[in-house]
Amino acid sequence: LRILIDAMGGDHAPKEIVKGTVHAAQEWDHSFVLYGDEAAIKKELSNYQYPEERIDIVPTTEIVYNTDDPAKVIRRKKDSSMIRALKDLKEDSDAVLVSAGSTGALLAGGTLLIGRIPGIQRPALTVAFPKDKGMMLLLDVGANVDCKPLYLQQFALMASVYAGNTLGIDDPKVGLINIGTEENKGNSLVKETFPLLKESPVNFIGNVESRDLMESDADILVCDGFTGNIILKLVEGLSGYLFSSLKGSMTQNTKSKVGALLLKPALKEFKAKFDYNQYGGAPLLGIKSGVIKAHGSSNHVAFYHALRQAVLFHENKVIEKISDLTKKEKE
Amino acid sequence: LRILIDAMGGDHAPKEIVKGTVHAAQEWDHSFVLYGDEAAIKKELSNYQYPEERIDIVPTTEIVYNTDDPAKVIRRKKDSSMIRALKDLKEDSDAVLVSAGSTGALLAGGTLLIGRIPGIQRPALTVAFPKDKGMMLLLDVGANVDCKPLYLQQFALMASVYAGNTLGIDDPKVGLINIGTEENKGNSLVKETFPLLKESPVNFIGNVESRDLMESDADILVCDGFTGNIILKLVEGLSGYLFSSLKGSMTQNTKSKVGALLLKPALKEFKAKFDYNQYGGAPLLGIKSGVIKAHGSSNHVAFYHALRQAVLFHENKVIEKISDLTKKEKE
Numbered sequence: 001l002r003i004l005i006d007a008m009g010g011d012h013a014p015k016e017i018v019k020g021t022v023h024a025a026q027e028w029d030h031s032f033v034l035y036g037d038e039a040a041i042k043k044e045l046s047n048y049q050y051p052e053e054r055i056d057i058v059p060t061t062e063i064v065y066n067t068d069d070p071a072k073v074i075r076r077k078k079d080s081s082m083i084r085a086l087k088d089l090k091e092d093s094d095a096v097l098v099s100a101g102s103t104g105a106l107l108a109g110g111t112l113l114i115g116r117i118p119g120i121q122r123p124a125l126t127v128a129f130p131k132d133k134g135m136m137l138l139l140d141v142g143a144n145v146d147c148k149p150l151y152l153q154q155f156a157l158m159a160s161v162y163a164g165n166t167l168g169i170d171d172p173k174v175g176l177i178n179i180g181t182e183e184n185k186g187n188s189l190v191k192e193t194f195p196l197l198k199e200s201p202v203n204f205i206g207n208v209e210s211r212d213l214m215e216s217d218a219d220i221l222v223c224d225g226f227t228g229n230i231i232l233k234l235v236e237g238l239s240g241y242l243f244s245s246l247k248g249s250m251t252q253n254t255k256s257k258v259g260a261l262l263l264k265p266a267l268k269e270f271k272a273k274f275d276y277n278q279y280g281g282a283p284l285l286g287i288k289s290g291v292i293k294a295h296g297s298s299n300h301v302a303f304y305h306a307l308r309q310a311v312l313f314h315e316n317k318v319i320e321k322i323s324d325l326t327k328k329e330k331e
Numbered sequence: 332l333r334i335l336i337d338a339m340g341g342d343h344a345p346k347e348i349v350k351g352t353v354h355a356a357q358e359w360d361h362s363f364v365l366y367g368d369e370a371a372i373k374k375e376l377s378n379y380q381y382p383e384e385r386i387d388i389v390p391t392t393e394i395v396y397n398t399d400d401p402a403k404v405i406r407r408k409k410d411s412s413m414i415r416a417l418k419d420l421k422e423d424s425d426a427v428l429v430s431a432g433s434t435g436a437l438l439a440g441g442t443l444l445i446g447r448i449p450g451i452q453r454p455a456l457t458v459a460f461p462k463d464k465g466m467m468l469l470l471d472v473g474a475n476v477d478c479k480p481l482y483l484q485q486f487a488l489m490a491s492v493y494a495g496n497t498l499g500i501d502d503p504k505v506g507l508i509n510i511g512t513e514e515n516k517g518n519s520l521v522k523e524t525f526p527l528l529k530e531s532p533v534n535f536i537g538n539v540e541s542r543d544l545m546e547s548d549a550d551i552l553v554c555d556g557f558t559g560n561i562i563l564k565l566v567e568g569l570s571g572y573l574f575s576s577l578k579g580s581m582t583q584n585t586k587s588k589v590g591a592l593l594l595k596p597a598l599k600e601f602k603a604k605f606d607y608n609q610y611g612g613a614p615l616l617g618i619k620s621g622v623i624k625a626h627g628s629s630n631h632v633a634f635y636h637a638l639r640q641a642v643l644f645h646e647n648k649v650i651e652k653i654s655d656l657t658k659k660e661k662e
Binding site for chain 2: 177188209212215225242245266
């Protein structure tokens, strides 16, 4: 197995990407290929002892930024670490790719360069979400802003295969994001999706309201990409806002400052619970190769976890299993 | 002006409803009509000195609960405080109605019994939301789960009239909830709504992402009722969850308990900022009479503010102004 790595993607690239890769190479017997600025990568590598024969560098000259138009990256940034890695991935059935770079570019590039699994209508963007107990997958979070019921059904199928085979969740529970728990609730999309999910070979537990997001039993939550993106950004924005407002309240006078100091360990633990880094990455589901998107703010621990998910993705044949399920559904 | 009051609606009815009403009657020269359990209302009233000639009671025998099916309340709970008040409202052009009861029932009852303003396609449910600086109105939050661009444009028009005339916001800024700030972003509904809002006689400031909800400049945020309901419940659920998790972290050992004690005033102030009660109520927009929905957990202060909004709604001729704007739009 070759793990292709976009060494220039993410807020802490290439430093944390290289560090996470070295850690993985010390543990597993796979080959790692770092795409990016050769000098910068070599400099980072020089800090570590590592199995040199299993970490290669493919020098590239460009970087895809979050500000780049995803639709234009393939043509305009041909020699970027992300696009070069995606092109090599296409030619290599025994490889997977991990990137902490632009989600939109990875989605556009992955879909166009790699192509869809036959029978899959639309690839979906997933995100791993911390919740009260453990984590959950939310999809689609932005790849498909206008969805049909069949897309949502396929999202549930794909995510179930992924969660079962790489996250170690036995018979993962699937919930449908809705504005009420009753079967007849919701807009026309979710009303039509509900019976499809009931008939599907997934462990469908019914509608889940957004107010119960953090405490839901579901391991997987499906919705259209518009709704998913709204939810993802609202959770990020609101928790960030609440934490920073709280910080403001805590430092307004001496008494509250002393209180905040005493609470520091408890608050640190509280924040760690909602730390994306411990959840590694989330897959682009529905394309013909394994592509794991690590969170943009990934440190080396998060990136190491994302690499681990890529390995499990490949070893547990997630794509073959999705492909088989889709064929069965058709019959 | 007669203010019709559903005295049995809300978590703290009739106690807090009556108390808020008495406070209002002591301040303003209007007539107040309390619908509900006569004995219970009289008992509450007996605690106060108030202008008896301006507070009437209409005895009713039933109560609409949140668990009642909104579509069936009109037929099944004919003698409920809410339905009786709505029926009297229909006959009285010089009255407004305030209820802290079931939102769904109020919407269904209001729409069916009172009827739409000519030219308005769909009534909308609004909610007043605390944000970093002041508050904003979000609509629709659940009345219309499948929307057309024209509905969203009318929501923006109606909310602009309301905010300008009852909340004292000069030239209120309207934002469109979207998954990106650029004009070409979003699902087909918002993509088609964007140019309509640009042409409308409202102060349209463009797309607003959910991550910026709390810090947006917008006074009014429009979206379809499915998205709005998801946002509303996610904000309520997530902030509730974060606060209670935080509380858990704060009481895990003696040191953190002392810290929490010192922080108490600061945290109290912080929580007050997000207290719905200070924002009173929000209108059902698009029907032919003034109906203000107070938050279900309203205490007497919140209910008093909701009554105040009802008075301003009537005095500032919100319905006539919406009606005029709709006619102009048509021409």
